[in-house]
Amino acid sequence: AQSVTQLDSQVPVFEEAPVELRCNYSSSVSVYLFWYVQYPNQGLQLLLKYLSGSTLVKGINGFEAEFNKSQTSFHLRKPSVHISDTAEYFCAVSLFSGGYNKLIFGAGTRLAVHP
Amino acid sequence: NAGVMQNPRHLVRRRGQEARLRCSPMKGHSHVYWYRQLPEEGLKFMVYLQKENIIDESGMPKERFSAEFPKEGPSILRIQQVVRGDSAAYFCASSLLPDTQYFGPGTRLTVL
Numbered sequence: 001a002q003s004v005t006q007l008d009s010q011v012p013v014f015e016e017a018p019v020e021l022r023c024n025y026s027s028s029v030s031v032y033l034f035w036y037v038q039y040p041n042q043g044l045q046l047l048l049k050y051l052s053g054s055t056l057v058k059g060i061n062g063f064e065a066e067f068n069k070s071q072t073s074f075h076l077r078k079p080s081v082h083i084s085d086t087a088e089y090f091c092a093v094s095l096f097s098g099g100y101n102k103l104i105f106g107a108g109t110r111l112a113v114h115p
Numbered sequence: 116n117a118g119v120m121q122n123p124r125h126l127v128r129r130r131g132q133e134a135r136l137r138c139s140p141m142k143g144h145s146h147v148y149w150y151r152q153l154p155e156e157g158l159k160f161m162v163y164l165q166k167e168n169i170i171d172e173s174g175m176p177k178e179r180f181s182a183e184f185p186k187e188g189p190s191i192l193r194i195q196q197v198v199r200g201d202s203a204a205y206f207c208a209s210s211l212l213p214d215t216q217y218f219g220p221g222t223r224l225t226v227l
Contacts, residue, residue: 032214043119043206044158044218051214090157100146100170100213105157 002027004093006106014114015083021076021109023091032101033074034092035065038108044090050074061085086113117142119209119219127225128197136192136222140209147190148216149182152204164190197226 007022025031032051036044048059055067065076074091088108094101120139128134140147145166150158151174160174164184175182179197184190194201204223208216 034215036218041223043121043220044208046215046217049215092158094214096213098170100163101210101216102160102163102171103148103150103158103208103216104160105150107157 002031002093002095002104004091004104004106006089006091006109008109009107010110010112012112012114013081016080018079019077019081019085019111021089021091021111023074023076023106025072025074025091025093027072027093027095029095032094032096033065033067034094034103035059035063035074035076036090036092037061038088038090040087047076047089081111081113083113083115085111087111119207119217121205121207121219121222123222124220125223125225127227129227130198131196134194134197134201134224136194136205136207136224138190138192138207138209138219140190140207141211141217144209144211144217146210146213146216147184148208148210149190149192150206150208152206152221154203158206161192194224197224199226202226 003026005024034049035047050067058064091106092103094103147164149161152158162182163171179195181193204221206221207219210216
């Protein structure tokens with residue numbers, strides 16, 4: 001069975017500092033990997049996704065993530081954060097089976113950017 | 116191109132009442148997924164539907180919950196005889212191809 005672990009429930013960081021949000025997954029088969037961002041009282045917005053190909057994936061708002069198959073990780077990074085990046089970030093894995101994907105989410109990491 | 120639409124955005128019900136949540140997928144999308152987010156938790160898969168068919172309902176509680184995606188009109192998630200534990204945010208997602216899901220703003224259900 002697939003599972004996703006987000007190692008940090010909260011990450012405080014100062015504005016303009018770099019940040020890394022960690023995500024590890026377990027799966028016995030190939031998966032797709034996603035990062036979504038959720039601003040307060042809003043839905044989820046897709047930040048980036050890994051389907052195949054290059055292991056370094058660039059997304060919106062200056063975020064990027066690296067797929068590491070040997071470590072089963074998909075950590076999210078940004079070199080310099082802004083106050084507006086304060087939000088909840090969810091890592092998700094999907095198993096493509098039967099012609100569709102069912103997303104399995106981590107518990108989320110709350111990023112708090114301080115001035 | 117409008118995104119995934121959900122209504123109502125907020126819904127308040129008393130215990131024992133019925134809740135109906137609606138989801139209109141993005142134009143051209145035939146895959147619809149429902150997820151539930153309990154307070155302070157991640158999203159949990161509930162059900163996957165294509166037009167007129169339930170494909171996977173492995174995440175749906177066995178009783179009181181049902182979903183449909185008719186040929187015409189939005190997908191509906193229906194919760195009968197709501198209890199306080201049903202209070203959560205319910206998100207709908209749609210996809211054109213099976214790889215990437217796009218989420219709606221959610222319906223926040225409060226059961227009094």
